[in-house]
Amino acid sequence: xxxxxxxxxxxxTQMGQEVILRCVPISNHLYFYWYRQILGQKVEFLVSFYxxxxxxxxxxFDDQFSVERPDGSNFTLxxxxxxxxxxxxxxxxxxxxxxxxxxxxxxxxxxxTVV
Amino acid sequence: AQSVTQPDIHITVSEGASLELRCNYSYGATPYLFWYVQSxxxxxxxxxKYFSGDTLVQGIKGFEAEFKRxxxxxxxxxxxxxxxxxxxxxxxxxxxxxxxxxxAGTILRVKS
Numbered sequence: 001x002x003x004x005x006x007x008x009x010x011x012x013t014q015m016g017q018e019v020i021l022r023c024v025p026i027s028n029h030l031y032f033y034w035y036r037q038i039l040g041q042k043v044e045f046l047v048s049f050y051x052x053x054x055x056x057x058x059x060x061f062d063d064q065f066s067v068e069r070p071d072g073s074n075f076t077l078x079x080x081x082x083x084x085x086x087x088x089x090x091x092x093x094x095x096x097x098x099x100x101x102x103x104x105x106x107x108x109x110x111x112x113t114v115v
Numbered sequence: 116a117q118s119v120t121q122p123d124i125h126i127t128v129s130e131g132a133s134l135e136l137r138c139n140y141s142y143g144a145t146p147y148l149f150w151y152v153q154s155x156x157x158x159x160x161x162x163x164k165y166f167s168g169d170t171l172v173q174g175i176k177g178f179e180a181e182f183k184r185x186x187x188x189x190x191x192x193x194x195x196x197x198x199x200x201x202x203x204x205x206x207x208x209x210x211x212x213x214x215x216x217x218x219a220g221t222i223l224r225v226k227s
C-alpha cells in the first residue's frame with residue numbers, strides 16, 4: 001500500500017536554529033498537510049497545500065513557519081528560528097483527489113526536540 | 116465551530132471483551148469521518164473511514180464503526196479485544212480536500 005514518507009524520524013536542534021522537515025506524499029495525491037502533536041496532546045492542524053499554494057493555515061502557523069514543494073515529489077516544512085515550544089511530533093499527510101475514494105494518509109512523523 | 120469530542124480519556128477492558136469508543140462531532144454538514152490508531156511514539160494508522168453509503172463501516176484489525184446522523188456520532192467498536200489493541204485512538208472529521216479536526220483521543224488499556 002502506498003505510504004507517506006517522512007525524514008528524519010528524529011531531529012534534535014538548538015533553540016534559534018532553522019530546521020527543515022521533509023515529506024514525500026503519495027504520488028497521485030493532490031492535497032498536502034502538516035500537523036503537529038505536542039507530547040500527550042491532540043493532533044493539531046498546521047497548514048494545507050494545494051496547487052502549489054497554501055490553501056489554509058492555522059493560528060499556529062505563524063511567520064516562522066513555511067512550506068514548499070520544491071519538486072514533483074517532496075513537501076517540506078521549515079521552521080526558521082526554533083523555540084522550545086516547537087518540540088513536538090510533526091506529521092505530514094496527503095489526501096486522494098477522488099471524493100468517492102477519499103483517502104487521507106499520514107506519515108510516521110518526525111519527532112522534533114528543541115533544546 | 117468544528118469540533119470532535121471523545122468523552123473517554125482512558126478506557127480499560129479485559130482481553131476478549133467487547134469495546135466501544137465514543138466519538139461525537141459538531142460540523143456544518145456531514146463530513147468525512149475517520150478513526151486512527153496510534154501506538155506510543157508512532158504514527159497515525161487509519162482504521163476506517165466513512166463518507167457515504169452504508170452507515171456501518173468495516174475497518175482493519177476487526178474494527179467497525181457506525182455513523183448515526185441523528186446523534187452526530189461515529190462510535191468505534193470491536194467484538195473481542197486483543198492485548199495488541201492497546202494504543203491511543205483518535206476520531207477525526209473533515210471535508211474533502213480540507214484539514215481534519217481531531218478529538219483528544221482515547222487511551223485503551225487491555226487487561227490480561
